[in-house]
Amino acid sequence: MRRKRMADYHIWLVQMLHKDILTKEDVGQILDSQLNLPEKEMDVDLIEECMQFLYPEYKRGGVDAKAQEFVMKLVEQDANQNKNISGHMHSRLRPAMLLLLILAGVMLLGMAIAYALGYPIWNYAFHWGDEQVRIEIDVQSPMNTSESILPQQYQGVGKGDAFDEKLKELQFDLTLPRLPDRYSLSNVDSSTGGMITNLLGFYKAGETELHISIQKVTDANVMGSLAVEKESGYEVMTISGTSYYLFMNIDYVEVVWVSPPYIVQIGGNLDRQELVNLFNTMDGGENR
Amino acid sequence: MKKTLISLVLCLVCICFATGAFAIEFRPNASTLIMSCGVYISNSGTTITADTSIATRITADELGFSYIRIQEQRGASWVTVKSVTDKYKLNGSTYTYSISYAGTAGNVYRAMAGFYAEDAGESDSRSGTSSTITAN
Numbered sequence: 001m002r003r004k005r006m007a008d009y010h011i012w013l014v015q016m017l018h019k020d021i022l023t024k025e026d027v028g029q030i031l032d033s034q035l036n037l038p039e040k041e042m043d044v045d046l047i048e049e050c051m052q053f054l055y056p057e058y059k060r061g062g063v064d065a066k067a068q069e070f071v072m073k074l075v076e077q078d079a080n081q082n083k084n085i086s087g088h089m090h091s092r093l094r095p096a097m098l099l100l101l102i103l104a105g106v107m108l109l110g111m112a113i114a115y116a117l118g119y120p121i122w123n124y125a126f127h128w129g130d131e132q133v134r135i136e137i138d139v140q141s142p143m144n145t146s147e148s149i150l151p152q153q154y155q156g157v158g159k160g161d162a163f164d165e166k167l168k169e170l171q172f173d174l175t176l177p178r179l180p181d182r183y184s185l186s187n188v189d190s191s192t193g194g195m196i197t198n199l200l201g202f203y204k205a206g207e208t209e210l211h212i213s214i215q216k217v218t219d220a221n222v223m224g225s226l227a228v229e230k231e232s233g234y235e236v237m238t239i240s241g242t243s244y245y246l247f248m249n250i251d252y253v254e255v256v257w258v259s260p261p262y263i264v265q266i267g268g269n270l271d272r273q274e275l276v277n278l279f280n281t282m283d284g285g286e287n288r
Numbered sequence: 289m290k291k292t293l294i295s296l297v298l299c300l301v302c303i304c305f306a307t308g309a310f311a312i313e314f315r316p317n318a319s320t321l322i323m324s325c326g327v328y329i330s331n332s333g334t335t336i337t338a339d340t341s342i343a344t345r346i347t348a349d350e351l352g353f354s355y356i357r358i359q360e361q362r363g364a365s366w367v368t369v370k371s372v373t374d375k376y377k378l379n380g381s382t383y384t385y386s387i388s389y390a391g392t393a394g395n396v397y398r399a400m401a402g403f404y405a406e407d408a409g410e411s412d413s414r415s416g417t418s419s420t421i422t423a424n
Contacts, residue, residue, distance in 0.1 A: 187347060191377075193384030194339035195330060200381050202346075213323055213343045213382075252345075265324055265343075 027053050157212065161185045163201035170199055172214055174262050177278040179203060183210060203268075210268035217261045237279060244279060248272060255279060321348060321412035325403040329358070329418040336391040336423060338370075338399035343382045346407060351383050352376030354402035354413070358389045361396040361420070369397075376404070391423035 022030075031050035034042055157164060158178035163185055170190065182205040189200045195218050203210040237244040237255070244257040247267075253275050254267025267275065321344050328339045338358050344351050353375045359366040370389040377383040391397055399418040405411065 187381070189347070189381040191341075191380070191382045191384045193341070194328075194337055194386030196326070196328065196339045196341045196384045196386075198341055198343055198382040198384060200343055202381070211323065211345055215324065215326065215341055215343070217328065263324070263326070267323075 024054060157201075159183070159185065162188045163199075163212070166190060166199055166201075167214075170197060170216070172199060172216060172262070174214070174259050174264070176212070176264070177266065178281040179210070179278070180205070182206070183208075208268060208270050208274075210266070210270065213265040215263045217263075237276070239279060246272070246275070321345060321351075321405040321407060321410065322403060322414055325401075325414050325416055327356075327399050327401040327416045327418045329397060329399040329421050331391070331397070331421050331423050334391045334393050334423045336389045336397045336421070337386055338388075338401070338418070339384065339386045340399075340401045340403075341382070341384045342403045342405065344405045344407075345381075347379060347381050348405045348407040350376050350378055350407075351380060351405040352403075353383075353385055354404050355400070356385060356387055356402075357400045358387060359398050359400060360391070361398070366398065393423050396420050396422050 027050050031047060031054065034047045034050070157176050161184075166188055183203040184205070185201060186204050187200075187202040189198075191198045197216045197218060199214045199216075201212040203212070234248075235246040237246055242257060242259060244255050247254045247256065252267055252269045253272050254265055255275060256263070256265045258264075266278070323343045323345045324341075325343075326341045328341075330337050330339070336358055338356055340353050340356050342351055342353065353372075355371060355373045356375065357368045357371040360369045361367075369391075370387055372385075372387055375383075375385045389397075398420045401416055403414045403416065405413075
């Protein structure tokens with residue numbers, strides 16, 4: 001029965017070829033479509049007939065069992081080729097994906113730890129909260145400092161040290177926070193040019209460093225500006241009607257305020273609350 | 289292939305959200321050295337004076353001004369009428385400098401300055417512009 005079917009296929013194909021209905025390319029496509037079918041759906045006899053027409057050497061093979069074996073070998077080779085390609089792709093990507101996942105995990109953990117420690121890392125990654133504060137000072141009335149009388153209770157930062165002495169020498173008449181006893185002066189520097197006089201004091205308390213910077217503008221009709229560039233937002237403290245700008249940066253905090261003709265900056269690598277407590281020593285200071 | 293692509297996209301999303309953990313290392317603190325810098329302009333009659341000031345958080349190896357300019361407004365543009373460059377002080381934490389110019393009554397002036405500080409190989413620089421003033 002099978003041989004008869006084979007012969008029928010043979011006749012059919014020959015007739016198709018002679019009638020120019022099927023070309024060798026057509027037979028090749030028929031063979032390809034059969035070989036792409038699942039093994040159970042393949043028509044082995046049809047495959048064999050197509051093979052006989054396309055490959056004369058196969059025709060000389062002649063035995064059904066050998067033909068089936070040949071065809072199945074073709075099918076197997078094709079299946080293995082596809083398997084190797086996809087397996088090759090997976091084996092390349094797997095280590096790379098694993099590495100990416102580990103990297104992502106480490107970074108996520110780092111981010112969580114940074115936030116737990118209070119570092120606003122997003123502000124620095126994406127420049128969120130970038131702030132440039134421009135503090136203007138405009139002194140319309142002349143300040144005749146040579147005739148100014150210092151308050152009798154004037155004590156500077158309350159240390160009686162070289163910084164306080166310099167404040168008196170330069171006749172800087174302004175209210176400053178009182179520094180705790182643990183702070184000791186490490187350096188004082190000053191400069192005068194034109195209408196500007198700067199005074200800087202550097203204090204230390206163990207690992208904590210604190211700086212006090214006072215800039216005085218001493219002439220009339222001064223129109224100027226101090227650009228204070230900060231990387232994060234600021235809070236505002238109000239003490240006796242004066243606004244104090246509290247800036248929080250990565251490694252230091254700072255308070256800046258204007259009390260014409262002075263611009264004052266006090267800050268260091270201390271925590272926010274400690275700095276706020278310093279300002280609470282000033283009259284009217286009730287900030288928390 | 290679809291599963292691979294989805295996994296890859298998820299990995300990239302995770303990396304993007306976690307990038308901030310390393311931002312502290314890669315983004316320098318712009319305010320490391322210079323604590324404050326200011327440029328001021330004033331006039332005494334038609335004499336225009338620009339005063340500049342810089343203060344650093346530590347005693348710096350070098351600090352000062354890369355340039356200081358007085359500019360006069362002419363139409364829609366500003367023209368530099370007086371300038372100095374590279375005014376520095378060594379081993380200090382504050383420095384001030386002034387320049388003056390004989391202006392013209394009725395003209396508008398402003399001052400500009402470039403600030404610079406350096407210590408132990410680390411440097412910081414800024415620039416600033418004053419408000420305007422009219423010579424009288």
